[in-house]
Amino acid sequence: MSEKHLQTGDALPPFSGKLRLFAMRFCPYAERSVLVLNAKKIEYDLVFINLDHKPEWIFDFNPKGSVPILEYEQGKAIFDSTIINVYLDEKYPDVKLQSSDPLRRAQDKMLVELFAGAQSAYYTAAFNPQGVEPKTVETYHKGLELLQKELQSRGTKFLHGDEPGFIDYTIWPFLERFEALKVLGKDEFVIDKTKYEVLANYMDAVRNSPAVKSYALAPDTHAKFTESRIKGDADYNMLDSSAVCCMRPRKKKE
Ligand SMILES: N[C@@H](CCC(=O)N[C@@H](CS)C(=O)NCC(=O)O)C(=O)O
Incomplete structure (x- = not known):
């Protein structure tokens, strides 16, 4: 899973055939749907969105442009954490997460x-x-x-x-x-x-x-993101390891 958030101008990654959740790494509503997908052990792709500079195509999935959004078939989606989670619980009943009462x-x-x-x-x-x-x-x-x-x-x-x-x-x-x-x-x-x-x-x-x-x-991580957001420069990609350049010394030839 890449922690990089896609932004305006970025292309929509190809649909793999699995369910796809559009989220934002620090969004509590998106986390609700991630947890339900995890608990049900459903295979899914996770795509993070920069909510300050949204990719244009996000509005094709949700006119409001908010996350989470679940793409359940290529180009077809539902949005809102509660709507998504009720859908998942009813569609994938093997692990039932709502009470039967x-x-x-x-x-x-x-x-x-x-x-x-x-x-x-x-x-x-x-x-x-x-x-x-x-x-x-x-x-x-x-x-x-x-x-x-x-x-x-x-x-x-x-x-x-x-x-x-x-x-x-x-x-x-x-x-x-x-x-x-x-x-x-x-x-x-x-x-x-x-x-x-x-x-x-x-x-x-x-x-x-x-x-x-x-x-x-961790609380420290949430606090760090919150501080960046308050400053008006939300650091969406702060957990993206690919953003850190990792030059490894070349192995010497034996
Ligand atoms: N009621 C929605 C709320 C979702 C929501 O507020 N998401 C925020 C991120 S945590 C969002 O996408 N904000 C950007 C926007 O609304 O443009 C749900 O339960 O999914």
Whole structure:
């Protein structure tokens, strides 16, 4: 997988026949779909997009130009993380990630809905720190408390059950980024391990689950990208090893 983000003027790579996900390496919504594809062990190609200088062809797949986008057949695509993930779960049912109980599915949706406040608070704290008000911090912690309470009342290792599922892959990408707020010096947003013991243990379990482990990034990495974005020069390709020139000394002839 190349970590290089394609930009305006770059050609659309040829379609290999596998599913293809258009994403951005630091996008939490795109991560939701990556995790579902990984958990289902579906083979797919991943193409990263520079969202500040989008390739022209991205609008052929999604008129809004946002990621994630799933190209399910050559030239045919669906977009939006929830739409993509529900589609994947129904189309590839071998590993089922949503509960079979309609009530539990409704409860999971409500949890995502209620957690959205904490997500917006995170965006304010990370990208618009001057906009942080006491209410922002309060909303953020309400979201964390809600998750912790839900974990306690469900009494399972993951929100989904003994294994992570749809609901965990939907919420995790934000928890992963919340941890970058500590690195960015936003002390009111730190997830205190004493206050949030159950949540912290849950986060460790999700972080170490196979679908997540292979894609999650460290808080420092998220913080570095966030800082570049705040400066107005988002460093999309900061993880692209091909961008670093690697001159190896030639082997001496024996
Ligand atoms: N509701 C969408 C949100 C996707 C979204 O906001 N993606 C961002 C990147 S994290 C994006 O593509 N922004 C660029 C743009 O909207 O032009 C989803 O769940 O997929």
